[in-house]
Amino acid sequence: MCFKYASVASGSCGNCHYIGYKNTKILVDAGLSGKKTEENLNNLDINLENTSGILITHEHTDHIKGAGILSRRYNIPIYANENTWKVIENKIGKIKENNIKVFENNVPFYIEDIKINPFSIHHDAADPVAYTFYNGKNKISIATDLGYVCDKIKENIYDSKLVVLESNHDVEMLKMGSYPYYLKKRVLSRKGHLSNEDAGRFCIELVERGTEKILLAHLSRENNFPELAFETVKGVLQEKNIHVGKNLELSVLKRGKISNLYAV
Ligand SMILES: [Zn+2]
Ligand SMILES: [Zn+2]
Known part of the structure; x- marks a missing residue:
């Protein structure tokens, strides 16, 4: 059995990831309306009955x-x-007491057969995390909304077969664009979002550590576009003689649409 992964949506209008393994279904984030989440998942014949958790x-x-x-x-x-x-x-309204689950950062826990490690990242939120998932054989990682990738984050993500990685903006587009100064500063800061170039540089290390599929995520609507994110990352990899299609599979996740279902 392998992991199944799909991006339900990715970007500033809503983020949601689906992970399946055996009969276990998990969502990471739920940033769309309930209805839109159901609709998008229906396109892959996935329903939310018996979902084990929203992380x-x-x-x-x-x-x-x-x-x-x-x-x-x-x-x-x-x-x-x-x-x-x-x-x-x-913000999320009242939910059942026994549906409130609290974890500690950097302390792995299990949901059925999936080992989950929530690890700290740098972003302007109360206590943001990214996640790795391990089924005893393969590992996958989801890391978006991070200002920069420190060594600790790298170590957590290394050896993942599939990585969902933020490729938020093109630095020049952001600098030239219409965002107010404070927002530009925020996005570019170490607690903001990862640029295409920085994502590309981290992708080199990922491929060297065994990552086979990289899905670029959380693209800015104003300061990026899918072809630019893809070509920038591809170009950075090429400089190190790493070739898309040969050494790795690289894709860009769509803003409002569900992705393919990836098996890892
Ligand atoms: Zn976000
Ligand atoms: Zn955020």
């Missing part, structure tokens, strides 16, 4: 908008660390 990365609306609704509708537990719970509790 929250951080409290920004594009990651939690539908979490409460889905938890109430399908009786799904929501997992987050304590600091994140403090700031999402009144």
